[in-house]
Structure formats: C-alpha cells, structure tokens
Amino acid sequence: MVQNMQTKRLFERIDSIKLKGVTKKYDSVYAVKDLDLEIYGGELLILIGPSGSGKTTTLRMINRMIEQDSGSVTINDIDTKDVDPVRLRRNIGYVIQNIGLFPHMTIGENIGLVPKIEGWNKKEIKYKVKELLAFVSLSPDMFMDRYPKQLSGGQQQRVGLARAMAMDPPLFLMDEPFGALDPILRKQLQKEFLKVKSEINRTIVFVTHDIEEALILGDRIAIMDQAELVQVGAPEELIFNPANEMVADIVDNQRKFKHMDTLKVKDLMSQYDDEYTFEASMKSFDAIEEMTKRDLENAFVFDGHELLGQITMVNLMKCRLSDKRIMDVAGPVKVFHPYDSVAFALSELKRSGETLGLVINSKRPVGILVSDEVLLKLI
Amino acid sequence: MLTLQIILDVWQRHLITMRTIEHLHMFSIALVLSILIGILVGVFIYMRPKTAEPVLNFLNIVETIPDLALIVLLLPILKLGAGPTIAACVLYSILPIARNTYTGLRGVDDQYTYVANAIGLSPRETLFKVRIPMSLPLIAGGIRIALVFCMGIVTLGGLVAAGGLGTVLQNGIQLYQKDAILVAGIWTGILAVFLDGFAGMIEKKLQERYGTW
Numbered sequence: 001m002v003q004n005m006q007t008k009r010l011f012e013r014i015d016s017i018k019l020k021g022v023t024k025k026y027d028s029v030y031a032v033k034d035l036d037l038e039i040y041g042g043e044l045l046i047l048i049g050p051s052g053s054g055k056t057t058t059l060r061m062i063n064r065m066i067e068q069d070s071g072s073v074t075i076n077d078i079d080t081k082d083v084d085p086v087r088l089r090r091n092i093g094y095v096i097q098n099i100g101l102f103p104h105m106t107i108g109e110n111i112g113l114v115p116k117i118e119g120w121n122k123k124e125i126k127y128k129v130k131e132l133l134a135f136v137s138l139s140p141d142m143f144m145d146r147y148p149k150q151l152s153g154g155q156q157q158r159v160g161l162a163r164a165m166a167m168d169p170p171l172f173l174m175d176e177p178f179g180a181l182d183p184i185l186r187k188q189l190q191k192e193f194l195k196v197k198s199e200i201n202r203t204i205v206f207v208t209h210d211i212e213e214a215l216i217l218g219d220r221i222a223i224m225d226q227a228e229l230v231q232v233g234a235p236e237e238l239i240f241n242p243a244n245e246m247v248a249d250i251v252d253n254q255r256k257f258k259h260m261d262t263l264k265v266k267d268l269m270s271q272y273d274d275e276y277t278f279e280a281s282m283k284s285f286d287a288i289e290e291m292t293k294r295d296l297e298n299a300f301v302f303d304g305h306e307l308l309g310q311i312t313m314v315n316l317m318k319c320r321l322s323d324k325r326i327m328d329v330a331g332p333v334k335v336f337h338p339y340d341s342v343a344f345a346l347s348e349l350k351r352s353g354e355t356l357g358l359v360i361n362s363k364r365p366v367g368i369l370v371s372d373e374v375l376l377k378l379i
Numbered sequence: 380m381l382t383l384q385i386i387l388d389v390w391q392r393h394l395i396t397m398r399t400i401e402h403l404h405m406f407s408i409a410l411v412l413s414i415l416i417g418i419l420v421g422v423f424i425y426m427r428p429k430t431a432e433p434v435l436n437f438l439n440i441v442e443t444i445p446d447l448a449l450i451v452l453l454l455p456i457l458k459l460g461a462g463p464t465i466a467a468c469v470l471y472s473i474l475p476i477a478r479n480t481y482t483g484l485r486g487v488d489d490q491y492t493y494v495a496n497a498i499g500l501s502p503r504e505t506l507f508k509v510r511i512p513m514s515l516p517l518i519a520g521g522i523r524i525a526l527v528f529c530m531g532i533v534t535l536g537g538l539v540a541a542g543g544l545g546t547v548l549q550n551g552i553q554l555y556q557k558d559a560i561l562v563a564g565i566w567t568g569i570l571a572v573f574l575d576g577f578a579g580m581i582e583k584k585l586q587e588r589y590g591t592w
Contacts, residue, residue: 065497090499100494104512104589117504163498 010083010091013170014041014203015076017062022071024057030227031057035071037222037229044197044204045232046218048211048250053224055207059173062205063092075171090114093164093172093202097179099156101148101163107133108144111163118167132162137192137314142288152295154185154313161193165200172204178213183373184270187355188297190216190372192314211250212372223247265345266338268374269359269367276300276368280308280327287326288316298356301330305363309333335360336369346371385558392559395547395566402543402570406533409465413472413525418518420473421480422506431481438474446471446532450539464536464543471532472525479521483514515589519582526578530571544570 017039024031032054039045047055060066061073064085073080080088101110109116111132112125120128130140136158148156157177164172178186178193190213197204197217208214214221215235222232223246231243235251242248275294278287280303291299291313301308309330319329334357336345349357349371359367390396420438424431444452446467453463487510495505537545544567551559 063497065493086499086501088499089497092499094494094497096494096497098490100490102491102495102509102513113508114498114500117500117508 010078010087011076011170014039016040017171017203017205018072018074018077019058019061020072020074022058022061022068022073024054024061024066024068030054032061032068033227035229037232039203039205040220041203042201043219044206044217046214046221047205047207047224048209048214048221049224049230051209052226054227055209055224056175058224059175059205059207063089063094063173065089090118090167091169091171093167093169095160095164095172095174095177097176099160101156101159103148106145106147107138107151107159110148110159111166113163113166115166128166129162132165133159135165135196136162137317138162139317152292153181154189154295154297155292157181157189161196170202172202174204174206176208177206179208179210182295184356184368184370185295185297186213187370187372188312188314191355193217215251216372223250263342264338265336265340265342265359265369266367268342269338269369270373272359272365272367277302277365278311278326279303280325280330282326284311284316284319284324284326284329287311288313291316300333300358300365301326303327307333307335307358307360307365310358333358337361338366342374345369346374386562388558390562395544395563398542398544398547398563399566399570402533402545402567405461405465405536405541405543406468406529408461409468409472409529409533410522410526412465412469413476413529414522416469417473417476417521417525418480420477421484421518422511424477425481425484435474435478435481438477441470442474446535447538450532450535454539459539461536461541463539464533464541468529468532471528475524475528476518476521479517479524480514483517484510486517487513512589516582516586519578519585523575523578523582527571527575530567530574534567 019035019037022035023033035058047058049055057066061068062080064080102113105113108126108129111129115125115128129144133140133143138155138158143151143155148159151159160177178189181189194217206217218235220232220234221238223230223238225246231238231247238247238251242251276296276299278290278299278301280301282290287299291297297313298310300310308327310333311326311330315329315331334348334352334354336357336359338359338361345357349355355372356368356370358365359369420434424434449467449470450463453466457463457466491509491513492505495509500508533541533543534545534548536543537547537549544563547563548560550556551563
C-alpha cells in the first residue's frame with residue numbers, strides 16, 4: 001500500500017499514553033481534576049460517566065483540542081505540548097457523534113481531504129478511498145461521488161470512521177460515535193466496529209455514556225464522576241470489585257435480570273413498522289436505495305404474507321449483483337411469538353449469533369426483538 | 380413609435396455595437412476588481428475582527444455618497460475617461476461583497492470548523508478548504524448586488540467621457556434625439572436584466588452545491 005506523508009509520522013504504533021496530574025478548570029469549576037491515567041498500546045479504553053463528569057474533556061486533551069491547565073499528556077514519552085498540534089492531530093483518527101462530514105465535498109473528497117493536503121497523488125487517494133469505503137461496507141462505486149446529505153445517518157457514520165482511518169493513524173479518539181443513532185442501527189454498527197477493531201488492531205480511546213456499549217466494546221473501562229477518575233479496570237473487575245456505590249450502580253447488571261423469567265417477548269419488543277417490510281420481487285439495487293431513504297440497516301422480505309427472511313444493508317452491499325431479487329439474497333431470521341419468554345428468545349438469539357428476531361402473531365409481524373436493546377430496557 | 384428601421388438606424392448612427400463592447404469592457408474590469416478587492420477585504424476583516432466595524436462603517440459612508448458626485452470627485456485624480464467610472468464602481472461594490480464575505484465566513488457552522496481542526500487542518504487550510512467554499516453562496520449574493528451597481532454606474536460614465544452606452548444616452552439628451560435615448564435605455568436595461576439573471580443562476584448553482592441552509 002502506498003503510504004507517504006509530508007509531515008513525518010510522530011509514531012508508528014502506540015506503546016502507551018500517560019496522563020499525569022492533568023487538570024482543567026473553567027473559571028473556578030473543575031472539568032477534570034488531577035487525573036492520572038495510563039492507556040496501553042493496542043487496547044480499547046472506554047471513558048464513561050454522567051454528563052459533566054469530564055470524559056469528553058479528557059479525550060480532547062489527548063489531541064490538544066483542549067489544553068490542560070496543569071499536568072502532562074505524553075504519547076510514547078513524547079510530551080504533546082512539544083508537538084505542533086496540527087501534526088499531532090494528523091497522527092490521530094477522530095470520530096464524533098455529529099460526524100461533521102463537509103457538506104460541500106463528496107464522500108470521496110471528505111475521506112481523501114487530509115491525504116490530499118499531505119500531497120498524495122490522485123491515484124493514491126482514489127485507491128485509499130475505495131479501500132476504506134469497502135472496509136466500512138459501503139460500495140465505493142456507489143458512494144464515492146455522492147454528497148453527505150444523500151446518505152443515511154448510519155452510512156454517514158461509517159464514512160466518518162473511514163475518514164478517521166485515511167492516514168492510517170495508530171491512535172483513534174472516538175466521542176460517542178454511535179450516540180445519535182437509533183438502537184437497532186447502533187447495535188449493528190457496534191457489532192461491525194468490533195470486527196473493525198480486531199482487524200485494525202489500533203489503540204482506541206472511546207467516550208460513551210452507555211454502559212452496555214462500554215461492556216460490549218471495552219478492553220478496560222475508566223469511570224469518571226465529577227471531574228475525577230473513580231475507577232479503571234477490565235469489565236469483570238468493575239463488576240466484581242467496584243470501588244464504590246456509584247461504580248456498583250453503573251455496572252451491576254445482576255439486578256437487571258431478576259424478572260427475566262416472568263417477562264414475555266411482547267413486553268420488550270419494539271413495535272413493528274411497515275417500513276421494515278420489503279416485497280420479495282424487489283431488485284437488490286432498489287432495496288439499497290430504499291433502505292438508505294428509510295434509514296434502515298435491516299429489513300424483512302415478504303412474499304404477500306409469507307416471511308422469506310431478512311436482508312441487511314451489509315449483505316446487500318456485499319452481493320452487489322444489482323439485478324438479483326432480494327428473495328434470493330435474504331438470510332434466515334429467528335421468529336418468535338409475542339408470548340414466548342424473553343429468556344428463551346434471548347438464548348435462541350445468542351445461539352444463532354444474531355442480534356434481532358421478528359415477532360409474529362397470527363401471520364402478521366407485530367414487533368422486532370433486539371437482544372441488546374432488551375438489556376437496556378431491563379435497567 | 381419605434382420601428383425596426385429606426386432602431387437599426389439609431390444603432391448604426393450611434394455605433395451602439397462598439398459602445399456596448401466599451402460598456403461591457405469597463406463593466407467587466409470594474410466587476411473583476413471589485414470581486415478581488417471585496418473578497419480580500421472580507422477575508423481580512425474576518426481574520427482581524429477588530430478592524431471589521433471601522434472598515435464596514437467606512438465603506439457604508441462611501442456608499443452614501445451619490446454616485447454622480449463620487450465620479451466627479453474622482454475626476455481630478457484619475458482624469459477624464461474610464462478611470463473615474465471604474466474606480467467609482469469598485470468603491471461602491473466593495474461593501475456588498477466584503478460584507479457578504481465577512482458574514483459568510485463567520486456564519487459557517489462551528490461543528491465543521493471544529494472537525495476540520497480536529498482532523499488536523501491548519502487554520503489556513505480550514506479557511507481555504509472549509510470556510511471559503513461554504514461561504515460561496517453568500518459571496519455570490521454580494522457579487523450579484525455589486526453587478527447591478529456597476530451596470531448603473533458604468534452607464535453614468537457617459538457623462539464624463541468614459542464611453543459606453545452612457546455616451547449614447549448623453550448624446551441623445553444633448554441632441555434631443557428621443558429614439559436614441561429610448562434604444563440605448565432599453566438596451567442597457569435588457570443587458571442588466573440578462574446579466575443579473577445569469578448571476579442569479581450561478582448563485583443558485585452554488586447554493587445547491589455548497590449551501591447548508
């Protein structure tokens with residue numbers, strides 16, 4: 001792969017990031033107070049806490065979008081204060097909740113912006129953009145020349161991830177990247193992100209306020225409250241040895257499963273909406289367009305009243321044969337009855353490795369059961 | 380009544396083809412200079428916000444001087460000919476272009492400049508790759524206003540021997556030739572409407588391409 005860079009790389013890989021005694025005050029209020037935290041190379045560290053706890057401020061002090069008042073941030077023992085901030089940021093991928101794709105540039109131009117500034121030639125940029133779009137499961141030929149407003153929220157977020165990866169940075173900072181998406185889409189992207197994470201094998205600092213997300217994605221979790229770090233450790237560590245009540249509260253999911261046996265699928269499913277229904281004879285190309293328009297990642301294929309299976313955006317993108325009918329690409333889907341027990345449904349889903357099932361009552365779809373969403377509703 | 384015969388006659392006698400070329404020549408020079416200076420001033424006062432208010436106030440004062448008076452004021456400095464007319468056009472047109480450029484640059488949504496900053500664009504790159512492109516629809520709006528100003532002022536130039544269609548009007552008035560006044564007046568009007576329509580089209584295209592609101 002072609003890889004040139006005008007501004008020389010600061011670091012090829014991350015050994016460790018150390019925050020020592022880092023403090024940031026706004027007027028007399030501490031945003032972050034005397035924070036000591038080490039992030040190990042190659043891990044995904046979650047920063048979690050209520051709003052105003054200082055998690056985002058901490059993240060932004062790593063790439064100097066916010067400058068600390070005292071204390072030091074070092075990456076591989078290089079003090080970030082000694083590095084030009086522009087150069088520092090080009091070595092760090094950054095993804096935020098509202099994505100911020102530039103509306104006047106195509107998807108290709110958005111992803112290729114920093115490479116272009118770095119002086120790559122057109123061919124190199126095009127190659128990289130295509131590679132990255134394919135990596136985030138968007139068909140390069142279909143999306144490269146579109147504008148951001150023509151994309152659904154989920155697709156934009158994927159482009160945001162691709163843009164962050166353009167310079168192949170060894171470190172990623174992610175600020176609630178899935179926060180603005182609806183629950184079904186969020187689960188889907190989290191699942192994909194896990195795959196991406198294992199493939200790129202980079203150091204990631206990830207801010208969220210969603211404990212489920214933290215438990216799914218994090219290698220270690222740092223819990224912050226009122227500008228201070230309360231505890232940091234692997235998920236099990238936090239669950240079994242919580243430092244205080246607050247940590248126990250955040251991570252304790254024993255409580256959540258207490259009533260599981262008595263709950264029925266109908267209590268926890270999301271209402272079915274007709275926009276999830278796709279006709280069997282539809283061409284897969286049209287289905288992609290339609291799903292984009294409706295902002296869907298998953299849909300169900302029906303022939304009249306007969307359920308044929310489910311389609312996902314990712315699978316449709318992969319098969320790419322645009323004149324295929326969706327009935328030929330639909331995959332199997334778990335079907336439940338509204339009065340099935342939730343415990344049964346969840347274990348069924350877990351066994352088949354799927355994240356959602358369709359709830360059918362007398363041949364009519366009435367709901368969708370999303371496994372991770374069930375957990376959230378139980379809190 | 381204007382017949383085709385009269386129009387053609389007036390057209391030839393008053394060399395309207397040549398006058399039109401003169402007219403558009405002055406007009407384009409004035410407009411190009413206005414755009415260059417206007418955008419430069421707009422970017423400058425954006426980068427040094429303290430200067431914005433005095434500069435815009437000064438330009439507002441220039442704007443209040445009647446155009447004919449301004450041309451006459453410029454006569455001793457720039458002599459007879461196209462000079463004073465072009466200078467007056469530019470002085471009038473800087474305000475709308477500079478003001479729209481300034482407003483456009485400031486109006487770019489913070490989330491875009493924040494992201495530009497965070498992914499490692501320098502302030503200069505943010506200005507050229509993000510702020511200016513995203514302000515283009517507003518800048519184009521300013522240019523369109525300037526275009527209408529310039530059309531009017533260039534026509535006035537006929538009074539101070541600048542040439543152009545104003546000369547035809549001036550001669551028509553002096554010699555009391557109603558037909559010449561009518562033909563030149565209507566023709567100037569058509570040109571202005573046509574150019575404004577063209578500018579409007581470009582503005583709309585830019586709005587579609589770069590606009591976010």
